[in-house]
Amino acid sequence: MESIPNSMCGTHGALELLVVQATPFCNIDCAYCYLPNRSSKARMSEATLERLFESVFSGPFVSDRLTVLWHAGEPLVAGIDYYRRAFALIERLNRTDVGVTHSIQTNGTLLGQHWIDFFRLHDVRIGVSLDGPPHLHDRYRRTRNGGGTCEQVLRAVRLLRRNDYPFHVITVLTRESLLAARDLFKFYLENGISEVAFNIEEIQGEHSRSSFQGEDLGEAVKSFFRELLALVESHPGKVAVREFAGVFGMITDPGAADYGNPQTKPMRIVTVGVNGELSTFSPELIGSRSERYRNFVFGNVHAGGLAGVVTESNFVDAYRDIQLGVAKCRQSCEYFDLCLGGAPANKFFENGSFATTDTLHCRLSKKALIDVALERLERASLLRLGEALKLPR
Amino acid sequence: MSNKATTAFSRTAGFFARRFGWACAATLATLGIAPHADAASSEPPSAQSVQVNSIPERLRIVRERLGTEGLQNVHHAKQLRFTQWYKGR
Numbered sequence: 001m002e003s004i005p006n007s008m009c010g011t012h013g014a015l016e017l018l019v020v021q022a023t024p025f026c027n028i029d030c031a032y033c034y035l036p037n038r039s040s041k042a043r044m045s046e047a048t049l050e051r052l053f054e055s056v057f058s059g060p061f062v063s064d065r066l067t068v069l070w071h072a073g074e075p076l077v078a079g080i081d082y083y084r085r086a087f088a089l090i091e092r093l094n095r096t097d098v099g100v101t102h103s104i105q106t107n108g109t110l111l112g113q114h115w116i117d118f119f120r121l122h123d124v125r126i127g128v129s130l131d132g133p134p135h136l137h138d139r140y141r142r143t144r145n146g147g148g149t150c151e152q153v154l155r156a157v158r159l160l161r162r163n164d165y166p167f168h169v170i171t172v173l174t175r176e177s178l179l180a181a182r183d184l185f186k187f188y189l190e191n192g193i194s195e196v197a198f199n200i201e202e203i204q205g206e207h208s209r210s211s212f213q214g215e216d217l218g219e220a221v222k223s224f225f226r227e228l229l230a231l232v233e234s235h236p237g238k239v240a241v242r243e244f245a246g247v248f249g250m251i252t253d254p255g256a257a258d259y260g261n262p263q264t265k266p267m268r269i270v271t272v273g274v275n276g277e278l279s280t281f282s283p284e285l286i287g288s289r290s291e292r293y294r295n296f297v298f299g300n301v302h303a304g305g306l307a308g309v310v311t312e313s314n315f316v317d318a319y320r321d322i323q324l325g326v327a328k329c330r331q332s333c334e335y336f337d338l339c340l341g342g343a344p345a346n347k348f349f350e351n352g353s354f355a356t357t358d359t360l361h362c363r364l365s366k367k368a369l370i371d372v373a374l375e376r377l378e379r380a381s382l383l384r385l386g387e388a389l390k391l392p393r
Numbered sequence: 394m395s396n397k398a399t400t401a402f403s404r405t406a407g408f409f410a411r412r413f414g415w416a417c418a419a420t421l422a423t424l425g426i427a428p429h430a431d432a433a434s435s436e437p438p439s440a441q442s443v444q445v446n447s448i449p450e451r452l453r454i455v456r457e458r459l460g461t462e463g464l465q466n467v468h469h470a471k472q473l474r475f476t477q478w479y480k481g482r
Contacts (some may be wrong), residue, residue, distance in 0.1 A: 249453060252459075334448040374451050381458035 282345030
């Protein structure tokens with residue numbers, strides 16, 4: 001088993017998410033994409049995959065469970081045979097029976113019956129990127145020729161539903177979506193989409209502008225989530241929203257904070273580039289430019305493996321700065337107990353440094369949601385009071 | 394009460410509860426003015442009501458008032474199959 005230096009003992013967490021870039025290539029060209037090399041048709045070689053998983057399974061970071069997320073580029077571009085070989089290889093190297101869950105985030109445009117058969121065989125978790133009806137989706141999620149992709153994605157959704165294969169949808173919220181909570185909810189109902197996650201369009205990597213910049217849209221985001229919450233609650237069991245499950249979970253379970261913030265602890269999330277480059281903390285960092293942190297590449301599976309990451313000087317610098325940022329958040333932000341220091345990638349891309357605090361991501365994805373959830377619970381506690389006093393509802 | 398009046402009252406009751414404590418809200422309630430907490434309302438509370446307490450204080454009060462059991466019932470906790478990292482496109 002590889003060992004790590006004593007100085008790093010106790011600072012890393014167990015590896016829980018391995019983001020693997022089978023290919024950086026994407027067959028479409030979303031306006032808000034943050035990946036810099038999405039025109040590269042490189043594929044991760046079998047030798048790299050082998051070195052990677054040897055390093056994972058024999059290394060000091062693995063625990064009894066691991067999610068492998070094939071992402072960062074359109075994963076289905078690599079082809080089904082690629083994954084057949086990759087999954088077999090991983091199974092062969094997994095000699096200690098780590099519980100591996102494969103997960104694929106796809107734009108859906110290449111999904112066919114053969115994929116679903118394959119997913120079922122390996123119980124692969126599927127996320128489909130879909131921003132809502134065509135007037136919202138096609139505005140940003142376009143083909144390389146500038147055409148819309150909504151209809152192709154809906155075809156994939158229909159196929160998944162016909163096969164009764166569970167999936168979730170990731171919807172990127174843009175300025176235009178904020179007034180469309182009702183349209184989005186109706187769209188999910190009409191298309192049998194029962195699990196949804198929202199990502200706010202952010203400044204990340206190559207995507208250096210956001211439609212949320214400029215005026216403060218915090219109130220508009222809160223209005224969106226308030227309306228959506230009311231819709232979700234008035235249609236019980238129809239649509240589950242990751243953001244609500246997450247924020248209510250944090251508020252209602254004080255022990256949830258013990259889980260910590262995987263983006264600020266080394267090695268809980270490891271991202272692997274197509275040539276075996278290794279990164280940790282926020283997955284969006286890999287492939288982005290930084291002189292100080294040498295482009296966030298902290299090692300390579302072919303040289304040092306996972307254990308080598310924590311000895312690299314650029315890793316030590318990044319880790320120190322991230323911890324400084326978390327300390328500043330703890331000191332200055334009243335939302336800290338529920339947010340636990342935010343996302344290092346957003347701090348870096350928006351503020352130019354990990355050792356900072358407030359970001360658009362904080363304001364729109366964290367604080368706005370917490371405010372809405374607290375308001376909702378405060379209403380509930382009033383209702384409880386009324387019930388205790390046997391007051392009419 | 395009309396819906397509009399009910400909502401207005403909810404806000405007032407919430408404001409009083411946060412500002413002066415639950416006893417005051419209860420007093421209002423016993424006067425026959427029920428704090429009709431419109432659970433699924435998409436209406437924002439008044440600006441005052443969210444400024445009265447800090448987030449940690451509001452969190453503490455909510456946890457205390459609702460208790461673990463009540464809180465678990467507030468939102469349906471369907472087991473989701475999302476991956477842990479959540480910012481993919």
